[in-house]
Amino acid sequence: MKLFLKVWKQDGPQTEGRFESHVLDGVSEDSSFLEMLDQLNEQLLEEGKEPVAFDHDCREGICGTCSLNINGFAHGPENSTTTCQLHMRKFEDGDTITIEPFRAKAFPVIRDLVVDRSAFDKIIQAGGYITVRTGSAPDGNALPVPKEDADLAMDAAQCIGCGACVASCKNASAMLFTSAKAGHLNMLPQGQAEKDSRVLNMVAAMDEAGFGNCRNYGECSAACPKDISLDYIAKLNRDYAKAKIKKVFS
Ligand code: FES
Structure with missing residues (x-):
């Protein structure tokens, strides 16, 4: 060619x-x-040019x-x-x-074609983890997880953090990324203890990093190489609203 x-x-x-x-x-x-x-x-180097x-x-x-x-x-x-x-x-x-x-x-x-995506790391550092000591691997049946929840969590966990969602959105929103990274933990029993602080802190970190607002254009999901669904954004919005209300009345 x-x-x-x-x-x-x-x-x-x-x-x-x-x-x-x-x-x-x-x-x-x-x-x-x-x-x-x-x-x-290789061609550029042979020509004495910069790659x-x-x-x-x-x-x-x-x-x-x-x-x-x-x-x-x-x-x-x-x-x-x-x-x-x-x-x-x-x-x-x-x-x-x-x-x-x-x-x-x-x-x-x-x-050239290399961008700094450390803004994603800041979102993860704000809450994309579980702090409990999990010890060694428990028996698979020790903590039952409904099949539907396990499947949804695994689908969200497929996000590889490439940034295609941000690059495709006309607002450069990181809601699909953030919702997948919060969602895969929020849907499992191990993620419940820190669920509220997780969504509040990750959304705050996302805003602070300069990403735009989500307007439901859907380009993020269409461009996602892992087919992360917009449903995770809807779930993050619901979890965020609940966490915010709890915080106001606590
Ligand atoms: S180089 Fe690892 S996903 Fe493309």
């Missing part, structure tokens, strides 16, 4: 970025999108590190797919592909 690439280049957080055009020939349709970028970087910085780690849809806007879509045009799982066979020979970093005020560009 021969591809025409428009790639975002930015030297640092404070400098202005620009698109650079590259022609890349001989791309295998079996290569992944990140392997195609590796090929581009393009981009984020990646597991390259199998687990870590959430890869974060690219491809032709205007977070993680590209395929549903339920991270950038590292996207294959070049989804593109046509001769295509022009525009590659940008995730765009959001709370995700400043560090360099």
Whole structure:
């Protein structure tokens, strides 16, 4: 395949970025999108030019590190797919592909296609955990969990924190991420003791980090590579309202 690439280049957080055009020939349709970028970087190094910085780690849809806007879509045009799982066979020979970093005020560009997503870490640090001592693994039947609750908690726990939800939302809201990270704990018995403080603190951290408000556009869920449902946002809103009322009357 021969591809025409428009790639975002930015030297640092404070400098202005620009698109650079590259022609890349001989791309295998079996290569992944990140392997195609590796090929581009090899070509740039051979030409004595600077390679393009981009984020990646597991390259199998687990870590959430890869974060690219491809032709205007977070993680590209395929549903339920991270950038590292996207294959070049989804593109046509001769295509022009525009590659940008995730765009959001709370995700400043560090360099080229790499953004700083530590704002997500701050939300997790505010309550995305359980502080009880759990000891060694208990017997599986010691604490029964209804099947439906276990399934919903596991679905929420699939969130890999990639930030596609934020990058796709016109308000750059982090409600889908926050609701998944609070939700998977709030639905299990072990998460009940800290449920109220968890939702209040995580939402406060989300607001403080500069994410926008949720207006139920739904782009976040549509772009999510793990298909996290908007239902978790509705649940977070309910849990937040209950926690707030309890706090006012306590
Ligand atoms: S590199 Fe880990 S999810 Fe893409």
